[in-house]
Amino acid sequence: MSAPVLTQPVPAADDLTPGMVVRVDIGPVAHGGHCVARYDGRVMFVRHALPGEVALVRITEAKAGSFGRADAVEILQADPERVDAPCAHFHPGGCGGCDFQHASPDLQRRLKAEVLAEQLHRLAKIDRPVTVEALPGDGFGWRTRVRWALDPDGRMGPRSYRSHRVQAVNLSAPCLIAAPGLNELAATLDGPPGGRPTAPTGPARRPVRRAPAGRHRRPELPEVTLVRTQDGERLAVWAGQPGAEIxxxxxxxxxxxxxxxxxxxxxxxxQTLVDAVLTALDGVDLVGGTGWDLYGGVGVFAELLADAVGITGSVVSVEGDARATALAQRNLARHPQARAVHSSVEDALAGLGDEVDVIVLDPPRSGAGRKVCAELAARRPAVIVYVACDPAALARDAAALAEAGYVMTDLRAFDAFPQTHHLECVARFAPA
Ligand SMILES: C[S@@+](CC[C@H](N)C(=O)[O-])C[C@H]1O[C@@H](n2cnc3c(N)ncnc32)[C@H](O)[C@@H]1O
Incomplete structure (x- = not known):
């Protein structure tokens, strides 16, 4: 890449346009895989930089009167824990899958801990020290599931950051977080049944849907999920095709x-989350009691609860996806005291009754929401264990639980997505 040329003369914040290069001092990390910098008083979210660095950044999004986005293109003063990102796709304008390949693993975890602590402080008024624990491995080759797109030119890979462009992953420039064998599997695929997409020529046959304001419209490219099972089996499932059971x-x-x-x-x-949930349930006598596993997937936590309550207790798993619920029913068939219900959690609650001793919930990135949290707390369970994949949603829901009389009594956080800004948390709540 040619050396960035600092934009001259120095523009005011309102005159910034994409492509301009300006110098900024990089401030703290923010949720989403970027750091905050200020340019002429305006907040900029900068990728590929680290807190405390000084950098030349190329503006990628700028709207007068709003925050901007930028990519660090030259580091003038580097953090001592900066490392060379090993992946060919990790660069300004490159892949959107990883955020922190330029930071040492320890620093990545400290950045995630800072984000989690900040979200809890700001959204839930919870102040507590946070540590993000490492999972086994060196932080690469861990992603046992990837969902990649195929473009009309035969390029396959993840999308570029905030873009519909496909990052062309291949054997000379593989995705380094994909589990062993997934790059090789991708290289054997030619397209979904029915053939590859073709580049659009002439007028569109269907009216083009407009993206909601502020969102990038993704062309409807075929997408494939590549999976490596724990036994080392590798599978490709094209979107819209029936996927195998594993x-x-x-x-x-x-x-x-x-x-x-x-x-x-x-x-x-x-396994790490299962162990953390079991630790959170330590000391609570659940034998003969009732447990709920909300957003239960194929029933992993319901299985733990079924063991904890025993044959005289009862467990319900609630899951919104029909296929996952059917699989949960099969997985839980070994426990007569457990059942899986296909429903949204919001709709299921009224029918679940008022008696519950323990609730495990593992909602999607958007969280459970204020209403669900209030309804859970109203049942007065002895403990609520919240498995979270988004620190902001956890913080919002922690605030809702606090309003309803439940306090966070323990919190673990895990680096389950190395090189990215994502993490998993297990938080324990009990009556205040
Ligand atoms: C993070 S996954 C957790 C799955 C499961 N606990 C596990 O560990 O395998 C979240 C699950 O919630 C389901 N889900 C999303 N929104 C839901 C809703 N409103 N009601 C019920 N289930 C929902 C998804 O289908 C997904 O299976």
């Missing part, structure tokens, strides 16, 4: 999972 193992048990359905992507994550 077997995954956690807590010394086998679970049937849809190959393109939800399962933790880091090979050590499912």
């Amino acid at each position: 077997s995954e193992h956690v807590a010394d048990r086998d679970f049937v999972v849809a190959a393109d359905g939800f399962w933790q992507v880091h090979p050590a994550a499912a």
Whole structure:
């Protein structure tokens, strides 16, 4: 890449346009995989930089009166823990899959801890020291599931950052976080049944849907989920095609999972979360009691609860996806005291009754929401264990639980997505 040329003369914040290069002092890390910098008083979210660095940044988005986005293109003063990113796709304008390849693993975890602590402080008024724990491995080759797109030129890979462009992953420039064999599997694929997409020529046959304001419209490219199971089996499932069933193992048990359905992507994550949930339940006598596993997927936490309540207790798993629920029903068939219900959590709550001793919830990135949190707390369970993949959603829901009389009594955080800004948390809540 040619050397960035500092924009001259120095523009005011309102005159910034994409492509301009300006010098900024990089401030703290923010949720989303970037750092905050100020230019002429205007907030800029800068990727590929680290807190405390001084950098030349290329503006990627600028709207008068709003925050901007930029990419660090030259580091003038580097953090001592900056490292050379090993992946060919990790660069300004490159892949959107990784955010922190330029930071040492320790620094990545400290950045994630800072984000989690900041979200809890700002959104839930919770101040507590946060540590993000490493999972086994060197931080590469861990992604056992990737969803890649195929463009009309035959390029396959993840999308570029905030763009529909496909990052062409191939064997000379592989994705370094993909699990062993997934780059090789991708290289064998020619396209979905029915053939590759063709480059659009002439007028569109269907009216083009406009993207909601502020969002990038993604052309409808075929997407494929590539999976490596714990047994080393590799599968490709094209979107819209029936996916195979596979077997995954956690807590010394086998679970049937849809190959393109939800399962933790880091090979050590499912067991780590199971252990953390069990720790959170320590000391609570659940025998003969009632447990709920909300957003239950194929029933992993329901399985733990079924053991904890025993044959005289009862467990319900609630899951919004029909196929995952059907698989949960099969997985839980070994426990007569457990059942899986296909419903949204919001709709299911009214029918679940008022008696519950323990609730495990593992909502999607958007969180459970204020209403669900209030309804859970109203049942007065002895403990609520919240498995979270988004620190902001966890913080918002922690605030809602606090309003309803539940305080966070323990919090663990895990680096289940090395090189990215994502993390998994297990938070324990009990009556205040
Ligand atoms: C993060 S996954 C957790 C799955 C499961 N606990 C596990 O560890 O395998 C979240 C699950 O919530 C489901 N889901 C999303 N929104 C839902 C809703 N409103 N009601 C019920 N389930 C929902 C998704 O289908 C997904 O299976």
